[in-house]
Amino acid sequence: MRDLLSIENLSVAFEVGGRWVPVLRRVSLQIDEGDSVGLVGESGSGKSVMALSVLRLLPRAARVIEGRIRFKGQDLLELPETQMRTIRGGRVGIVFQEPMTSLNPVFSIGFQVAEAVRAHRPMGSGQARAEAERLLDLVAITPAGERLDDYPHQFSGGQLQRVVLAMALAAEPELLIADEPTSALDVTVQAEILELLGELRSRLGLAVLLITHDLAVVAETCSRVSVMYAGQIVETAATRDLFDAPAHPYTRGLLASIPRLGRPEVRGQLPAIPGQAPALGDLPSGCSFHPRCGEVMEQCRVDEPPMARRETAGKARCFLMDSSIGEKAEIGREDS
Amino acid sequence: MKGSLVEVTGLSKVFRFRRGLLQTEVAELRAVDGVDLAILEGETLALVGESGSGKTTLARCILRLLDASEGDVFFAGEDLLAMSAARLRRARRSFQMVFQDPSGSLDPRMRVGKTLEEPLIVHDVVAPEARAERVGELLELVGLPREAATRFPHEFSGGQRQRIAIARALAPEPIFLVADEPVAALDVSVRAQILNILSRLQERLKLTLLLIAHDLAVVGQMADRVAILYFGRVVELAPTAALLAAPQHPYTVSLLAAVPVLQPPIERRSVLMSGDRANPLSPPAGCAFHPRCPAATELCRTDRPRLLEVEAGHEVACHHPGELELDRIDSS
Numbered sequence: 237m238r239d240l241l242s243i244e245n246l247s248v249a250f251e252v253g254g255r256w257v258p259v260l261r262r263v264s265l266q267i268d269e270g271d272s273v274g275l276v277g278e279s280g281s282g283k284s285v286m287a288l289s290v291l292r293l294l295p296r297a298a299r300v301i302e303g304r305i306r307f308k309g310q311d312l313l314e315l316p317e318t319q320m321r322t323i324r325g326g327r328v329g330i331v332f333q334e335p336m337t338s339l340n341p342v343f344s345i346g347f348q349v350a351e352a353v354r355a356h357r358p359m360g361s362g363q364a365r366a367e368a369e370r371l372l373d374l375v376a377i378t379p380a381g382e383r384l385d386d387y388p389h390q391f392s393g394g395q396l397q398r399v400v401l402a403m404a405l406a407a408e409p410e411l412l413i414a415d416e417p418t419s420a421l422d423v424t425v426q427a428e429i430l431e432l433l434g435e436l437r438s439r440l441g442l443a444v445l446l447i448t449h450d451l452a453v454v455a456e457t458c459s460r461v462s463v464m465y466a467g468q469i470v471e472t473a474a475t476r477d478l479f480d481a482p483a484h485p486y487t488r489g490l491l492a493s494i495p496r497l498g499r500p501e502v503r504g505q506l507p508a509i510p511g512q513a514p515a516l517g518d519l520p521s522g523c524s525f526h527p528r529c530g531e532v533m534e535q536c537r538v539d540e541p542p543m544a545r546r547e548t549a550g551k552a553r554c555f556l557m558d559s560s561i562g563e564k565a566e567i568g569r570e571d572s
Numbered sequence: 573m574k575g576s577l578v579e580v581t582g583l584s585k586v587f588r589f590r591r592g593l594l595q596t597e598v599a600e601l602r603a604v605d606g607v608d609l610a611i612l613e614g615e616t617l618a619l620v621g622e623s624g625s626g627k628t629t630l631a632r633c634i635l636r637l638l639d640a641s642e643g644d645v646f647f648a649g650e651d652l653l654a655m656s657a658a659r660l661r662r663a664r665r666s667f668q669m670v671f672q673d674p675s676g677s678l679d680p681r682m683r684v685g686k687t688l689e690e691p692l693i694v695h696d697v698v699a700p701e702a703r704a705e706r707v708g709e710l711l712e713l714v715g716l717p718r719e720a721a722t723r724f725p726h727e728f729s730g731g732q733r734q735r736i737a738i739a740r741a742l743a744p745e746p747i748f749l750v751a752d753e754p755v756a757a758l759d760v761s762v763r764a765q766i767l768n769i770l771s772r773l774q775e776r777l778k779l780t781l782l783l784i785a786h787d788l789a790v791v792g793q794m795a796d797r798v799a800i801l802y803f804g805r806v807v808e809l810a811p812t813a814a815l816l817a818a819p820q821h822p823y824t825v826s827l828l829a830a831v832p833v834l835q836p837p838i839e840r841r842s843v844l845m846s847g848d849r850a851n852p853l854s855p856p857a858g859c860a861f862h863p864r865c866p867a868a869t870e871l872c873r874t875d876r877p878r879l880l881e882v883e884a885g886h887e888v889a890c891h892h893p894g895e896l897e898l899d900r901i902d903s904s
Contacts, residue, residue, distance in 0.1 A: 278759040278760055278761055279759055422622040422623055422786065423622075423786065423787075423788075423827065423830045423831060423832075424622065424826060424827060424830040426830065426832070427829075427830035427832070430832070449759070449760055450760075450832070451760075451834060452831075452832035452833060452834045453832050455832065455833060455834050456832050456833060479834065486761075489761070490760060490761055491834070493760075493761065493763070493764035494760065494763075494764070494789070494834060495764075495767070495787075495789040495790050495792060495793035495794075496789050496792075496834055497788060497789050497792050497816060497828070497831060498792075498816070500792050500793050501793065503771045503775075503793070503794065504768050504771030504772040504775065505768065506764040506767055506768050506793065507764065508762075508764035508765040508768055509761045509762075509764070509765075510765070512729040512730075512731055512732070512759070512761070512762050513729075513759065513761065528761075
């Protein structure tokens with residue numbers, strides 16, 4: 237498969253009270269054409285900033301310190317704004333958590349979807365309306381023709397998320413970034429939206445970057461996963477490998493701590509990760525996870541572990557990886 | 573057999589509001605619709621349902637944070653809804669609530685010590701000179717250092733704030749605690765900590781716990797019994813293990829089928845239920861679930877099923893209980 241998006245050693249900092257706080261630290265991520273990649277992390281881990289960086293929608297207080305974001309070989313960070321507009325919302329579509337933040341309550345759904353179409357594909361209004369109908373049908377808003385003139389308040393939360401999805405698909409993107417697309421929805425509606433995303437992916441050959449805090453959502457929809465912690469990617473692997481054999485103590489702890497149907501623990505004894513994620517402005521020395529890690533070693537308090545090869549395929553940022561010493565040279569090259 | 577601490581009979585809550593262009597039309601929303609429910613002493617009962625199913629409204633009516641429109645609530649044998657304001661104020665000491673979002677439920681301008689001291693004063697729990705000591709004990713109870721008393725809520729993380737909210741709820745030494753989605757607003761890696769604290773405190777303090785949750789995996793971990801709510805009614809009530817292993821109501825089956833599974837294989841269980849919830853202002857006739865139910869028949873469109881026992885302790889409100897089977901509940 238061919239490279240679609242590749243993020244290389246991206247570091248982003250936010251200016252907070254006159255100080256630069258690192259929000260992303262040398263993150264790398266690769267998405268092939270038609271691939272589905274999950275980016276998992278807790279709030280504040282930097283996963284949304286990653287999405288905003290790709291679209292160049294970072295707030296003014298943010299600065300890209302280093303790194304490259306290449307979309308089909310083009311460096312997005314170097315692209316003039318006029319060309320960036322064909323990428324943003326065009327070849328790269330985005331869906332956010334709250335559909336109403338992307339919709340205007342006083343315009344009809346048909347108008348808004350048609351507007352999204354015309355923003356990227358020049359055509360007459362009648363034709364755009366027909367295209368809007370086709371898109372709504374594609375996301376299973378039926379009968380699409382009868383709903384074109386309805387307003388957002390006449391739709392349920394799950395339907396609105398479908399409408400926003402239709403808008404994101406309006407420009408026929410090659411990559412869809414979905415930032416917590418189902419977190420505001422009920423579990424039954426979430427299941428429907430995830431199923432729809434999977435269908436669209438296979439039908440349109442769309443690549444998807446799914447950003448979520450919910451590992452289970454990724455388990456069902458993505459072929460690859462990257463786990464973020466405190467602004468870094470700490471583990472990345474094929475979904476199956478990651479869930480079968482999580483290598484980073486954070487990933488392992490997270491997977492163990494989530495209650496599961498059919499596998500209840502003794503009440504009051506869920507294996508919890510102690511403590512909480514550090515503030516980005518006050519990161520611990522060495523490995524950012526070391527204060528919460530059950531397998532912490534002396535080295536972890538001092539040095540930052542490199543990305544090292546996992547036993548099965550994939551990589552993890554941890555000194556426990558057998559290969560972390562031997563791999564250092566290679567990683568050093570990749571990181572610089 | 574344990575006795576029941578809370579007894580709810582025929583409880584309804586109707587919200588009325590005006591609508592239409594001239595605000596002349598009066599609409600009715602039955603958020604809770606004729607609920608009968610007993611909460612047994614010392615148990616954890618989970619209330620599960622989608623947003624809008626009435627689970628929070630039901631809990632608020634039980635605590636008399638909202639006035640019920642119809643029905644009765646007996647708390648430790650006493651008619652809660654008939655209580656005078658003065659009597660209710662004293663009774664409140666026995667039942668407390670933990671809310672979903674601790675940043676919203678703690679006063680940002682009050683030091684944690686003051687926040688915890690307030691219920692001690694209001695309910696006259698300990699002598700004034702013993703209050704500071706009790707605040708320290710409460711903090712330790714939820715795993716926070718005593719020094720936390722001098723700090724403000726914003727100095728704590730979400731998980732720590734929820735610990736403070738739990739400590740505050742426990743300050744008046746209640747026997748009944750309602751936890752409304754206590755971990756839904758928290759980061760994934762701290763949820764297990766809070767669930768563990770709740771379980772341990774419940775055991776230690778012999779609390780009766782009403783847990784409101786939408787996450788069935790959390791419920792499976794925490795609850796002795798589960799009540800599934802749909803459109804303000806209990807559609808299924810059963811011991812947790814029985815409900816998860818052999819759900820009888822098609823809605824429960826659909827909910828369980830929709831829970832994402834942590835372990836690939838990535839093949840999805842089929843979504844059994846179709847469509848969105850009906851408009852709560854004009855609920856469907858018969859069984860409220862029938863428009864989405866794959867097993868619905870003519871009877872379901874006209875007759876509303878009553879909650880009936882299908883097995884000891886397992887009640888279902890469905891004309892065709894067990895018709896829809898869960899093909900596989902992942903046991904990973």
